[in-house]
Amino acid sequence: MNIQPSTQTSLPEGDMAYTILSDLKRVTREYTTAATESVCPEIRQMFTELLNNTLTMQGELYDAMQQNNMYNASSPALKQELDKQLKQYQQTQQKTNQFVQQAQTAQAHIPPNSAGQSTIPAYQ
Structure with a gap:
């Protein structure tokens, strides 16, 4: 039996980066909820550290996307x-x-x- 590799269409870089950015935003909401609802101080600290790391990644990805004209920021408030x-x-x-x-x-x-x-x- 000969299996041919499937032809896959990959997302453009901008779309992939936007998808990852959206996922990072979702994860930060979930870590925030988990940290807020944690009763154990050690677990709360763990979720807080995960939240901070995810926020850092989100910021770095946003900056890279904005520098490459992949993300249009909202108008200034x-x-x-x-x-x-x-x-x-x-x-x-x-x-x-x-x-x-x-x-x-x-x-x-x-x-x-x-x-x-x-x-x-x-x-x-």
């Missing part, structure tokens, strides 16, 4: 819009911190019920 978004995120972070502090204070002042658990509902 206005500083005013960025400042507005930053302020909103900072306000959200401050409210979140206040909520966590209040919940922790309330948790510390509530005696455990008969099952040895607090009566404050747990949020996941």
